[in-house]
Amino acid sequence: MTPRKKRRLMLLLVGLLFLGGGAALVLTAFQDNIVFFYSPTDLATKQVRADQRLRIGGLVEEGSVVKEGKTVRFKVTDTAKSTDVVFTGLLPDLFREGQGVVAEGHYANGVFTATDVLAKHDEKYMPPEVADALKKSGQWRDPATQGKETGK
Amino acid sequence: MFGLQNPTKFLKFAKLVGPWFALATVLLIGSGLWIGLFASPADYQQGETVRIMYVHVPSAWMGMFAYTVMAVASAIALVWKHPVADHVAKGSAPLGAGFTLICLVTGALWGKPMWGAWWVWDARLTSMLILFFLYLGYMALSGAFDNAERGAKASAILAVVGWVNVPIIKFSVDWWNTLHQPASVTKAGMPSIDPAMLIPLLLMGVGFTTFYATLLLWRVRSEILQTRIRNIRLAQIHGEG
Numbered sequence: 001m002t003p004r005k006k007r008r009l010m011l012l013l014v015g016l017l018f019l020g021g022g023a024a025l026v027l028t029a030f031q032d033n034i035v036f037f038y039s040p041t042d043l044a045t046k047q048v049r050a051d052q053r054l055r056i057g058g059l060v061e062e063g064s065v066v067k068e069g070k071t072v073r074f075k076v077t078d079t080a081k082s083t084d085v086v087f088t089g090l091l092p093d094l095f096r097e098g099q100g101v102v103a104e105g106h107y108a109n110g111v112f113t114a115t116d117v118l119a120k121h122d123e124k125y126m127p128p129e130v131a132d133a134l135k136k137s138g139q140w141r142d143p144a145t146q147g148k149e150t151g152k
Numbered sequence: 153m154f155g156l157q158n159p160t161k162f163l164k165f166a167k168l169v170g171p172w173f174a175l176a177t178v179l180l181i182g183s184g185l186w187i188g189l190f191a192s193p194a195d196y197q198q199g200e201t202v203r204i205m206y207v208h209v210p211s212a213w214m215g216m217f218a219y220t221v222m223a224v225a226s227a228i229a230l231v232w233k234h235p236v237a238d239h240v241a242k243g244s245a246p247l248g249a250g251f252t253l254i255c256l257v258t259g260a261l262w263g264k265p266m267w268g269a270w271w272v273w274d275a276r277l278t279s280m281l282i283l284f285f286l287y288l289g290y291m292a293l294s295g296a297f298d299n300a301e302r303g304a305k306a307s308a309i310l311a312v313v314g315w316v317n318v319p320i321i322k323f324s325v326d327w328w329n330t331l332h333q334p335a336s337v338t339k340a341g342m343p344s345i346d347p348a349m350l351i352p353l354l355l356m357g358v359g360f361t362t363f364y365a366t367l368l369l370w371r372v373r374s375e376i377l378q379t380r381i382r383n384i385r386l387a388q389i390h391g392e393g
Contacts, residue, residue, distance in 0.1 A: 036274035092268030126346040127193030
């Protein structure tokens with residue numbers, strides 16, 4: 001390699017190093033703005049204003065869904081803490097107990113009033129027969145308990 | 153690199169392997185689509201909508217892969233000044249942009265029935281949109297100069313700098329909480345996707361790769377030939393004057 005090529009290569013590598021470092025710093029600094037939703041634990045530790053629009057995410061707690069006409073009440077949990085959510089409107093197809101959910105709205109007096117509810121899908125893909133077989137043989141791992149195992 | 157930086161050798165290589173890549177593409181995407189659309193099971197949660205994945209995921213992979221090829225070729229062009237590397241980078245951009253667009257559109261089509269939204273501004277979706285804009289910016293910049301060499305240099309720097317976005321896309325679902333689900337195939341341990349669904353997905357993934365390779369070889373070949381024609385014309389003009 002000629003000295004000129006070597007110099008250009010070094011310049012490029014040093015430039016990339018600085019660029020990577022800079023990007024890492026920026027992303028760490030904006031951590032709070034990049035997260036798509038807060039967990040119920042985050043919500044308990046953070047101070048949020050009543051007029052602040054935010055999203056919370058977690059799993060729909062088993063047995064917590066109560067429907068009153070078009071209004072639905074349910075609890076969102078991250079297995080450590082849970083938050084009460086009230087929502088009026090149409091729920092997405094994947095909304096069900098034990099499934100991931102993201103709600104957008106306002107938090108005041110311990111109740112989260114959602115204006116939008118999105119279903120969150122997990123990374124598991126399988127045919128229905130396999131899911132049934134896993135449930136029957138007792139190898140089914142519920143997302144609510146799996147969260148604890150992986151420490152998320 | 154294997155003598156391929158020599159345009160004449162590259163032309164020979166492209167002519168030799170191009171048809172084989174094309175044949176592999178037809179076989180892989182053909183079988184992948186058939187298994188994915190007809191001969192694979194529906195998902196226990198998503199139902200038939202899961203079949204969008206067989207196009208969405210490979211195009212997302214190729215969007216990132218084509219950008220990586222573009223960035224590496226640009227770095228080689230910047231340091232070693234091999235003309236073929238410039239052609240590879242330039243030829244890769246519209247292909248990658250196409251794959252990224254397919255990924256974004258199919259993702260929206262999946263998101264509406266599954267999440268309840270066509271689009272959300274979470275880290276994964278936003279970084280993928282930035283990738284699409286990087287491609288567009290690269291193509292605009294490389295064509296914005298009267299002097300083709302200066303255009304190539306400026307856009308090569310953009311391609312290398314923009315590569316920082318690729319690991320951000322890949323790890324966005326691990327670093328931040330997002331609406332987009334985390335990786336199923338490349339996670340630690342077993343892929344959390346049933347073999348009956350993994351097979352068509354991988355067939356499509358390899359098929360998309362050979363498809364990209366076929367088109368890239370074709371584009372680079374025509375770029376080299378175009379440069380030669382231009383040089384011959386210039387020589388003729390100067391010869392007459």
